[in-house]
Amino acid sequence: xxxxxxxxxxxxxxxxxxxxxxxxxxxxxxxxxxxxxxxxxxxxxxxxxxxxxxxxxxxxxxxxxxxxxxxxxxxxxxxxxxxxxxxxxxxxxxxxxxxxxxxxxxxxxxxxxxxxxxxxxxxxxxxxxxxxxxxxxxxxxxxxxxxxxxxxxxxxxxxxxxxxxxxxxxxxxxxxxxxxxxxxxxxxxxxxxxxxxxxxxxxxxxxxxxxxxxxxxxxxxxxxxxxxxxxxxxxxxxxxxxxxxxxxxxxxxxxxxxxxxxxxxxxxxxxxxxxxxxxxxxxxxxxxxxxxxxxxxxxxxxxxxxxxxxxxxxxxxxxxxxxxxxxxxxxxxxxxxxxxxxxxxxxxxxxxxxxxxxxxxxxxxxxxxxxxxxxxxxxxxxxxxxxxxxxxxxxxxxxxxxxxxxxxxxxx
Numbered sequence: 001x002x003x004x005x006x007x008x009x010x011x012x013x014x015x016x017x018x019x020x021x022x023x024x025x026x027x028x029x030x031x032x033x034x035x036x037x038x039x040x041x042x043x044x045x046x047x048x049x050x051x052x053x054x055x056x057x058x059x060x061x062x063x064x065x066x067x068x069x070x071x072x073x074x075x076x077x078x079x080x081x082x083x084x085x086x087x088x089x090x091x092x093x094x095x096x097x098x099x100x101x102x103x104x105x106x107x108x109x110x111x112x113x114x115x116x117x118x119x120x121x122x123x124x125x126x127x128x129x130x131x132x133x134x135x136x137x138x139x140x141x142x143x144x145x146x147x148x149x150x151x152x153x154x155x156x157x158x159x160x161x162x163x164x165x166x167x168x169x170x171x172x173x174x175x176x177x178x179x180x181x182x183x184x185x186x187x188x189x190x191x192x193x194x195x196x197x198x199x200x201x202x203x204x205x206x207x208x209x210x211x212x213x214x215x216x217x218x219x220x221x222x223x224x225x226x227x228x229x230x231x232x233x234x235x236x237x238x239x240x241x242x243x244x245x246x247x248x249x250x251x252x253x254x255x256x257x258x259x260x261x262x263x264x265x266x267x268x269x270x271x272x273x274x275x276x277x278x279x280x281x282x283x284x285x286x287x288x289x290x291x292x293x294x295x296x297x298x299x300x301x302x303x304x305x306x307x308x309x310x311x312x313x314x315x316x317x318x319x320x321x322x323x324x325x326x327x328x329x330x331x332x333x334x335x336x337x338x339x340x341x342x343x344x345x346x347x348x349x350x351x352x353x354x355x356x357x358x359x360x361x362x363x364x365x366x367x368x369x370x371x372x373x374x375x376x377x378x379x380x381x382x383x384x385x386x387x388x389x390x391x392x393x394x395x396x397x398x399x400x401x402x403x404x405x406x407x408x409x410x411x412x
Contacts, residue, residue, distance in 0.1 A: 038316045039350075039385045040266040041140070043274045044259075044301070045162050046323035048281030049109070051336050052344040052365060053327065054083030054290050056098045063363050067329045070287040079357045085294035088302040092348075094355040095305055095314070099345040099411060101359025101367035104325070104374055107338040109281070110163050112324035116343075117164025119378030119406065131168055132395075136381055137272035138167035138174040139403050143387055146173050148269040152233040157265055159258045160276025169395035176274070179237050179261070236268035237261065249303040251296055259300040263307050266317050271385075280323055284333035308349050318350030318384045320377075326365065341366050345377075350384050352412035372411055379408025 046055075053059060058073040058081040072084030076093030089096070106112040106121065114122045120133040134142070137156040146155050158165060158176035167174035235241065239257060242264075250256035258275045265273045277297055282289045301321065308314045322345040327336030342365040348354060360369040382389055382404050389408075392400040 037386060038269075039318070040270060040316060041136075041272050041318045041320060041381060041384065042259075042262045042266060042304070043136070043272065044297075044319070044321040045160070045274060045276045045278075046280045046297075046321065046344075047113070047160075047162065047276055047278035048323065049112075049325045049327060049338055050280040050323040050344050051083075051282065051286065051290075051327040052339075052342050053336070054286070054294070055086065056080075056082055056321075056344045056346045057100050057326075057342065057361070057365075058083050059363070061363065065330070067363060070330070070334075071290065076355075078355045083290070083294070085290055086298045088298050089305070092302060092305045095309055095348050097347045097352070097354045097356055097358060097412065099347065099358045099372060100342075100361055101370050102322070102343045102345045102372045102377075103341050103367045104343065105340050107325060107340045109324055112340060113162060114164035115374045116322065116324055116377070117162055119375050119404070119408070121374075131164065131166060133164075134168040134170045134174070134403070135162075135165045135176075136378065137165060137176055137274065138170050140272045140381070140385060141174040142167070142170045142393060143385070143391065143403070144271055148233070151236075151268060153236060153265070153269040154233070155271040157270050157272070158274045158276075159261065160274070160278070162274055162276050165274070169401065170393060233268070236264050236270075239264070246303075249299075249306075251299045251303075255296050256300045256303075259304045263304055263313075263317075266308075266313065267311075282327070282335050283331070283337060284335035286327075286330075286335045289335075305348050314349040315351035316349075318352075318381075319346075319348040321346040322377075339365060347412060350412070358411060372409075375404075375406040375408035376411050377408075378404055378406070380411045382408075383410045383412075 053069045054071055058069045059067060060073060060075065060081045069083055073081055074084050074087055074090045075081045076090055078093055080090060080093045080096060080098050082090045104112065104115055106115055111122060114131060117135045118131065118133040119136070122131050122133065137158070141156040144155055147153065148155070154177035156174065156176045158178055159180070165176055239247065239260060242260060247256075247260065250260040255275065255277045258277070262273045262275055279293055304319065308317045308319070322343060324343070325338055325340040326342040326344055328339045329336070331337055342361055358370060359367060359372055361367050379389065389404050391403050393403060395401050
């Protein structure tokens, strides 16, 4: 892992490395960051509302057929019970924690996703596009700085759009970097006086002396800006640098590539990486849907967990696997509808104790012990990164706002 110690005043924020397009004054003279660390989060989003019955909270006691898993149930001696299609992941049970009492009560896809991604229920129920609350990744980016000071790695990287990822009052500098846009892998800086971004990019690509000359005009940018703009961040995104056997362990293509990329990004210094693996809104014929959806993620998650523990990354990398809510008992279409009283969640790494189940729910999947919610998940992220729970940032109106606004309890 990389040793990162920086102050945002000491380096330029670079638009093409995940920061949006800023005026140069905004890019340079933003709020101070705190001393960084080697911690990262890989956030795997099972968009659509994953079924708890067939993922990480499978029923083990006798229940009616409508409340049973449509697949076999596989268990671990520590109490974990997964749907049978997670046959590889359950073998890593000593390094996994299932949260069986996570609940929030919102059955709307957009609203529940926003709540999970920000720790806040959005008061603007009609839309989440202009939410006043920043997403977890944007918060981490604002706290530690938007780019790695040595190699230009973006702090916040997304693989697929997730509702609630927005930076809100933290500003465009903290938007997630999207590697699916190949142009984003070409370093570039946006300066508000140069309205044609392509012209500016051309200057950087063909005449690096431009930046060298301009650096003399900005007292604290020079060397660090070179590290950001001309660093080796692109190498992290090149999966061809991995051995073919590693690619096969994760599963080539799709979510396998996404999880392998997430591991590489954490190694290179990214702080918050999302992987969106959707398709879990299974209102009909859930058995067939799961047979197509689970095996790739079972394989990819298993390889990821193996790697972070075998490569000495487990204390620094926290894996979060969840979705916006769980599912009901079987309906008339052999599917499952929305059930916000329980949200399946799996955690690994992060220098926490694993190999256990946290919380309980009854046979109807209502929490009965240690009810946990989105603000507790946010508090856990703050704990993992050693961020002061009382840290504040100014909003657009100049008012101080708590980045963790609530009394959350660390889950692990």
